[in-house]
Amino acid sequence: xxxxxxxxxxxxxxxxxxxxxxxxxxxxxxxxxxxxxxxxxxxxxxxxxxxxxxxxxxxxxxxxxxxxxxxxxxxxxxxxxxxxxxxxxxxxxxxxxxxxxxxxxxxxxxxxxxxxxxxxxxxxxxxxxxxxxxxxxxxxxxxxxxxxxxxxxxxxxxxxxxxxxxxxxxxxxxxxxxxxxxxxxxxxxxxxxxxxxxxxxxxxxxxxxxxxxxxxxxxxxxxxxxxxxxxxxxxxxxxxxxxxxxxxxxxxxxxxxxxxxxxxxxxxxxxxxxxxxxxxxxxxxxxxxxxxxxxxxxxxxxxxxxxxxxxxxxxxxxxxxxxxxxxxxxxxxxxxxxxxxxxxxxxxxxxxxxxxxxxxxxxxxxxxxxxxxxxxxxxxxxxxxxxxxxxxxxxxxxxxxxxxxxxxxxxxxxxxxxxxxxxxxxxxxxxxxxxxxxxxxxxxxxxxxxxxxxxxxxxxxxxxxxxxxxxxxxxxxxxxxxxxxxxxxxxxxxxxxxxxxxxxxxxxxxxxxxxxxxxxxxxxxxxxxxxxxxxxxxxxxxxxxxxxxxxxxxxxxxxxxxxxxxxxxxxxxxxxxxxxxxxxxxxxxxxxxxxxxxxxxxxxxxxxxxxxxxxxxxxxxxxxxxxxxxxxxxxxxxxxxxxxxxxxxx
Ligand code: ADP
Ligand code: MG
Numbered sequence: 001x002x003x004x005x006x007x008x009x010x011x012x013x014x015x016x017x018x019x020x021x022x023x024x025x026x027x028x029x030x031x032x033x034x035x036x037x038x039x040x041x042x043x044x045x046x047x048x049x050x051x052x053x054x055x056x057x058x059x060x061x062x063x064x065x066x067x068x069x070x071x072x073x074x075x076x077x078x079x080x081x082x083x084x085x086x087x088x089x090x091x092x093x094x095x096x097x098x099x100x101x102x103x104x105x106x107x108x109x110x111x112x113x114x115x116x117x118x119x120x121x122x123x124x125x126x127x128x129x130x131x132x133x134x135x136x137x138x139x140x141x142x143x144x145x146x147x148x149x150x151x152x153x154x155x156x157x158x159x160x161x162x163x164x165x166x167x168x169x170x171x172x173x174x175x176x177x178x179x180x181x182x183x184x185x186x187x188x189x190x191x192x193x194x195x196x197x198x199x200x201x202x203x204x205x206x207x208x209x210x211x212x213x214x215x216x217x218x219x220x221x222x223x224x225x226x227x228x229x230x231x232x233x234x235x236x237x238x239x240x241x242x243x244x245x246x247x248x249x250x251x252x253x254x255x256x257x258x259x260x261x262x263x264x265x266x267x268x269x270x271x272x273x274x275x276x277x278x279x280x281x282x283x284x285x286x287x288x289x290x291x292x293x294x295x296x297x298x299x300x301x302x303x304x305x306x307x308x309x310x311x312x313x314x315x316x317x318x319x320x321x322x323x324x325x326x327x328x329x330x331x332x333x334x335x336x337x338x339x340x341x342x343x344x345x346x347x348x349x350x351x352x353x354x355x356x357x358x359x360x361x362x363x364x365x366x367x368x369x370x371x372x373x374x375x376x377x378x379x380x381x382x383x384x385x386x387x388x389x390x391x392x393x394x395x396x397x398x399x400x401x402x403x404x405x406x407x408x409x410x411x412x413x414x415x416x417x418x419x420x421x422x423x424x425x426x427x428x429x430x431x432x433x434x435x436x437x438x439x440x441x442x443x444x445x446x447x448x449x450x451x452x453x454x455x456x457x458x459x460x461x462x463x464x465x466x467x468x469x470x471x472x473x474x475x476x477x478x479x480x481x482x483x484x485x486x487x488x489x490x491x492x493x494x495x496x497x498x499x500x501x502x503x504x505x506x507x508x509x510x511x512x513x514x515x516x517x518x519x520x521x522x523x524x525x526x527x528x529x530x531x532x533x534x535x536x537x538x539x540x541x542x543x544x545x546x547x548x549x550x551x552x553x554x555x556x557x558x559x560x561x562x563x564x565x566x567x568x569x570x571x572x573x574x575x576x577x578x579x580x581x582x583x584x585x586x587x588x589x590x591x592x593x594x595x596x597x598x599x600x601x602x603x604x605x606x607x608x609x610x611x612x613x614x615x616x617x618x619x620x621x622x623x624x625x626x627x628x629x630x631x632x633x634x635x636x637x638x639x640x641x642x643x644x645x646x647x648x649x650x
Contacts, residue, residue, distance in 0.1 A: 012180040017171075018104040020114045021145070025173045027117055029148045036203060038268075039146040040212070041219035043086045043195060045263045046144060047073045048223045050090025050193060052316035054161050057091065059315070059344045064161040068190050073223070075216075075238075076230040077207045082199050084151075084206055088225075089192035092160040095179060098169045102144060102156065103177060113297050143266065148173035150206055151197035157182050158193040213238055222260040224314070243314050245288035245335050249276055261290045264309065265333035269294050272385055274334075275370055283358050285338035289367065291331060295388040299331065310350070311337035318347055323356045326364055328396035331389045336363065368406045375410060375423075383421050386412045390470070397476035408483055414446060416455060417464040424483045432463050434500050437489040438482075440466040442473050442562045443627065453551040453625055454491045457544035461501040465491055474563040491544065494580055495556040498543045520594035521585045527597055528581065531615040535578075542582035549587040552579040552622045561626060581619055610646060613639040 017025065051071040058064045068089055076085045093101060147154045152172060159166035159182075166184045171177035187194055205211050209229055216227050216238040224243045228235045244252055244260045261271045271290035278286040289308065307330060309319045314337060325332055340355050350356060371393075375382040386393075396407045412421035417430065427438060439458060443449040446469040458465050468477075477488050489496060521541055528539040537555055545551055554561050558577045567573045583590050593614060596607065617639050620630045630636045 012178050014176055014178050015099060015103060016176045020105055020111055021103060022175050023114050023118065024142060025145055025148055028142050028145055029173055036149045037215045039150050040215050042143050042146045044073055044220045044223060044227060047086060047088035047090060048225045050088055051225045054091035056316055066190060071225045073225055073227045074230050075212055077209060079207050082207060084197045084199060085194060087194040089189050092191045092193055093158040094160040094163055095167045098158060098167055098179060102169055147197055150199055150203035152200045153198040155196040156193060157187050159184060159187055159191050161191040219259050222256055222263065245286050245337055264335060265290060265292065267292060273374065275367065283340045283355055285336055285359055287336040287363060289332050289334035291385065292333060299392060307333040309335050311335055312341045312343050313339060315343060321350055323350060323352060323360060325360060326400060328393055328399055329364065329367060331392055364403060368403060371410055372406060386421060391472055394470065394472045394476055398479035404480060414467040415464055416459065427464060427466065428484055428486060430464055432501055435463060436486060438486045439463060439489055439491050440468050441491045442468040445469060448627060453548035454544055456546040456548060457498050458491060460546045461498055463501060471566055474566055490560055492561055493554045493556060520598055523597050524594040528615050531612050532619055535619060536581045537578035538580045540580055540582050542584050545582065545584035546586065549584050549589045550618045550622045551582050552626050553582055555580050581622060613643055
């Protein structure tokens with residue numbers, strides 16, 4: 001796709017949409033929105049972004065505004081031709097940008113998103129789901145492509161500020177688009193973008209100026225660039241065109257706040273929380289920030305866009321300022337506007353700028369305080385926020401020591417004692433008598449963690465264990481180490497001492513049995529050590545098991561098993577630590593094994609082999625429960641077969 005060559009040699013070139021775009025367009029055009037009117041919001045939003053970007057570029061290159069300094073978004077409808085035109089004198093696009101921006105979806109996670117959408121659509125067709133993807137697409141926003149909800153054909157003519165050529169892009173939204181050079185005169189502006197929608201029959205309502213006026217008022221009133229309706233010679237303004245974040249709170253309605261969120265966050269859901277503030281003092285700034293109600297698709301993608309835009313004296317500077325909010329608040333969306341930076345500040349100078357550092361510190365405090373308020377006031381609602389963004393917020397526990405205290409108060413965890421989430425404070429309040437450690441277990445999957453055999457002894461003694469299943473948990477725990485002087489302790493490690501705690505009543509019989517079972521155990525432990533040799537670090541009697549025969553633990557000073565798996569997945573390490581095999585002296589299988597061992601002389605020749613098989617099978621079973629692979633599946637199968645055969649007397 002070399003631009004120059006085709007420009008000279010071809011008048012028109014036909015190109016295909018990226019596969020995901022085609023599929024998305026199909027879904028959008030045929031089955032999605034009940035409120036088609038939002039296409040206008042999307043196109044006006046893009047026009048306003050284009051003006052913002054040019055205004056920023058013109059700070060250093062004023063000649064880009066040549067002869068046309070006043071930004072404007074113009075709407076015009078032609079009821080005879082059945083077209084609606086949306087034009088802006090913003091930054092415009094050149095040929096390559098048109099192909100890239102209007103033919104692909106650059107956002108990460110797109111492929112996964114589209115297939116998810118399609119499966120929901122299929123479910124709708126089968127009657128299994130009512131909305132067929134409408135919820136999902138609400139999280140994503142189809143932006144420019146929403147034009148195809150109302151238009152059978154879309155023509156985009158654009159000329160980039162400072163460039164000589166104009167280009168026309170056209171498509172009927174079905175698989176491909178064409179691009180060709182346009183006569184620059186055809187665009188009656190020195191620069192910018194004009195979009196002409198040839199309306200579908202069932203979208204004729206959007207040719208009615210009164211209807212268009214209403215839509216702009218509803219969805220785009222906050223847009224800071226004037227949106228005007230052109231009727232004959234007349235132009236009249238449809239929006240208030242003032243920066244919403246600079247207005248007094250009393251002058252902004254909830255609807256306006258929400259619409260601004262849709263615009264600034266490129267999102268379609270409703271915000272979960274908003275903060276609107278103005279700070280005067282040594283540094284002056286105002287902000288309008290939102291926490292989304294749902295998790296964006298690219299929350300964990302490193303290359304994702306930053307969500308908070310920086311403005312200086314109402315002029316958009318950048319949406320790519322990493323220093324504006326800390327990474328652990330990257331779910332925030334919105335605007336921060338300050339008086340205290342120079343307008344012509346370069347993006348490089350923004351890096352670790354002291355004014356930004358001050359703003360970041362203060363905004364972070366403000367946001368965390370507000371989250372705390374929500375957590376105290378509406379715990380159930382806060383739990384939803386936590387499900388969405390808790391894993392991100394927890395990064396702050398090791399990244400930002402200054403905010404650690406409030407972050408530990410904000411953190412929520414699944415636990416063996418509650419169906420919902422619990423705070424560390426509540427956990428500490430519920431701690432058993434004599435308990436001075438906070439017990440936790442971590443793993444990749446919340447359900448698997450909940451079923452782990454390591455929890456059995458804690459369950460029997462009524463001791464609560466926090467269930468952690470976010471990868472980030474392995475990183476903050478070692479860095480904060482304790483909460484209210486109670487150390488965090490993994491239940492999958494050695495050195496956990498449960499002997500001081502009393503067993504719950506119903507389990508007392510089982511406990512009594514242990515004593516009587518104890519004598520033969522030493523022989524069994526010795527035998528297992530000998531049989532398994534280098535495969536384990538040690539074999540020990542377990543205090544933490546009640547229902548399962550065996551489990552693996554990490555020895556006191558060794559790396560946590562889950563952390564080691566994580567690091568291996570990320571190829572940070574390639575060696576595995578040896579584990580300790582714990583056996584449950586109360587378990588009937590373990591007891592009969594130890595009896596077998598005592599009576600070995602008296603039994604047949606196969607006894608030796610059977611005991612050896614049992615030893616290895618116990619180890620493999622413990623590995624499987626731990627979510628680890630069995631290193632020698634063939635041997636595992638052979639031993640299992642042999643044991644089962646013996647069991648059936650074969
Ligand atoms: P988003 O606005 O979330 O980036 P869209 O699908 O709405 O996604 O737009 C895709 C891209 O197309 C924009 O990011 C922008 O680069 C470009 N674009 C769309 N409309 C215009 C316009 N009027 N002027 C300049 N560029 C535009
Ligand atoms: Mg857009």
